[in-house]
Amino acid sequence: MLLKTLYVRFYKSFNYDYLRKSATNAVPDPWDVLEGGLFYPFVRIPMEKQITTVVGANESGKSQLLAAIKCLLTGSAIERRDFCRYSAFFSVGKEMAVPEFGAEFGDLGDDDAQTIRALTGLDADAEVKAFWLFRFNKRTIIYVTGADGDWVEKSVNAKALEKITLPTFFEIDAKVPLPDxxxxxxxxxxxxxxxxxPRSRLLGFVESLIDNPDWFTSKETVTKAADSLTGVYPTxxxxxxxxxxxxxxxxxxxxxxxxxxxxxxxxxxxxxxxxxxxxxxxxxxxxxxxxxxxxxxxxxxxxxxxxxxxxxxxxxxxxxxxxxxxxxxxxxxxxxxxxxxxxxxxxxxxLSHKPTGGQEILLMDEPDAYLSMLGQQDLLAIFSDLAAPADPDKAPVQVVYVTHSPFLIDKNHGERIRVLEKGDADEGTRIVSNAARNHYEPLRSAFGAFVAETTFIGNCNLMLEGQADQVLLAGLSSLARRLGSKDDTLDLNTLSLVPAGSAEHIPYMVYLARGRDVDTPAIVVLLDSDKEGQDIAAELKKGYRDRRLIDDEFVIGVGDLNAATLTLSTDTLQETEDLIPAEVAVLAIKRFAAEVLSAHDAAALAVSLTSIEPDPGQKLFRAAEAAAKAASPHAERPLRLDKVGFARAILDVVEHDASDELRTRTLDNFAVLFRRLDKAQRDAMRKNNRDRTSKILNRLRKNFIKDNPKAVTRRAVEEFLDTILAQLIDTSPEAETVRDAVRRVRADFELHEEPHTLVDDYDGLLTRLEALVYEPVRQVQDDPA
Known part of the structure; x- marks a missing residue:
């Protein structure tokens, strides 16, 4: 049994869903109506089957959401003092109310379904896929949908409710570290x-005894020192x-x-x-x-x-x-x-948590407070193993956590994000429904700062011509992961997608990233294969400001992909949109039109637009623009197809509207591009680490020789080798090669023996150290000679 949707009303900052209440076409659910027919809809927070990430500005209600889950599952700690203070129903009268909570539970087992049928009076063969449980001010009610689609409701007491195996929760305390x-x-x-x-108190007590031997010279001195002894004793x-x-x-x-x-x-x-x-x-x-x-x-x-x-x-x-x-x-x-x-x-x-046997929910409040960026990424791996354990004997756990940090956002799964926003006056907290779709825009406000995919953040940065490329690559990679594919996708937690605005801005962006500092990030560039893209590729390969900032192998044109492995609607491959089937483009134009045109005009365009057929050498997007213009109901005001809006429409269409065949064809095309980019990312990061390591090791070697121009002790060489090993922060083959070389130097020069004596063959040591520094580069040469 999974928690699918959480409902909260009149609880602290959660008042009611004021947007839904104000909608003229809103249809109340039975639990949204108060006595007297007043419509006050619950705030609804959808929960993911695996991991739900809750973000929001300070005081937006993030921690309160976790507390609401506890109140819902246990029925305890529902207090009058937690009633929303700015609710119209907050009162000091005789009938003081308490907050109200509810939930939709799905993925029911056979036993749970049978229990719900029995409690609600449904037929034994009635289908029960989900039920709704609400803890109101004075009563607890279960709702299910009957055979005719109408709601069936049943009040239950505590004893009856015990028959339902509700999920349980446990918490990882973010504020308690291991002791020393x-x-x-x-x-x-x-x-x-x-x-x-505590060890520190005991040591302090023993130290006091050692520092005051005169306390114990006789019975009289012990008696006289009694106050001092009791004062230092660890109580x-x-x-x-x-x-x-x-x-x-x-x-x-x-x-x-x-x-x-x-x-x-x-x-x-x-x-x-x-x-x-x-x-x-x-x-x-x-x-x-x-x-x-x-x-x-x-x-x-x-x-x-x-x-x-x-x-x-x-x-x-x-x-x-x-x-x-x-x-x-x-x-x-x-x-x-x-x-x-x-x-x-x-x-x-x-590791120490013992499963209860039923469905469990992990709740964690702001685990980012004490962790570095990499530590937070490692914590994401723990959450993933809880939600989808590699061990088949472990039961999956639903994970719900609150964070302020962009590094605890899994960008491969934008669908997991829930952004809370607190309104003005009595509006209370609401959930922002389009957090991931609108290019994470609500997250910027939620984190209180501009948090975007930028150069200098990621381990590796993919430079793109425009934002439409970013939307397509991130969106389709995330969709492919949600559908179960991880092999042919991008890891958006380690690859930052950086739109430059246009191809002409990319050389300067590469210069900003790699041309001004000693430690530079890894960079891959993806360009269109039209004339402008080819010119920029040539400029990058020639060098910017008289400097080669990026290797040729990391400047990739879309047209470099093997067309024989693709199913295209164009006869040439020039930009990322060319990987989209024409049939998907037709659906995307119709969806885009429905967003920007009146319902009448959008319907007219949908009837008129039946296909897109690119001319020889024409890009798919240009053909789509022409088709949209031709199908527009008003020739004087044709539909202008925005490239970013078109990209967003493609994502919606591929996920929701396209046939399985079209969805597969689209994702297969992009999988070819993702594989090419993934290889370039791995190669760029490996080379970047190798170059960085070589520079650092060479600098250390030169300083070592400067400090020891003619001779050196074995102890000093040991310390130098320890410093070298401290620079090797990865487990790459190059780093392992350096570690092996260090072990050989230690053994060959017998550094562990008589550490304060001089190394016998000093010139031979310098030769070996120079060879050691260049091991990372030599490791990847095609011809070791």
């Missing part, structure tokens, strides 16, 4: 008797800070006992071994670290460092969480960025 350490006693103690033993008084620390320690317990599966008896054994056998204690900790590493498999999820590992270090009677990064260095949490411990917290909560 956890006392062994805390892991051993029964749940009911757990107390605080266990509960308070806000202690509750927060207990939450963090509880998370550590979930990690070690729940996720890693370490038995509590092992910690009891460790507690005794600390007193008697340090070697045995360290052996136990080593085994615990093996369990921890196998259970986490953290590099799979943490893209920022493939060599990252989390392990335990024994410190007296505490286990300290220690991280090791790609440099091989060890750090405590306090020495790393806060985002690391918070991401680990989310990851542990994700």
């Amino acid at each position: 350490s956890v006392p062994i006693d805390y892991l051993i103690a029964p749940k009911s008797s757990k107390t605080l033993r 266990y008084e509960s308070g806000r800070d202690d509750v927060f620390l207990l939450s963090r320690l509880d998370l550590a317990e979930k990690l070690l006992l729940g996720v890693a599966g370490i038995d509590k008896s092992a910690f009891e054994e460790l507690r005794e071994a600390v007193k008697t056998s340090e070697g045995y204690a360290n052996g136990l900790v080593d085994k615990m670290n093996e369990r921890l590493a196998n259970a986490l498999n953290f590099p799979k999820w943490w893209s920022q460092d493939s060599d990252f590992s989390l392990y335990l270090t024994l410190r007296d009677f505490d286990l300290v969480f220690t991280v090791r990064d790609r440099t091989g260095s060890d750090y405590s949490f306090s020495e790393r960025s806060g985002g690391m411990s918070y991401f680990l917290s989310y990851f542990v909560q994700y």
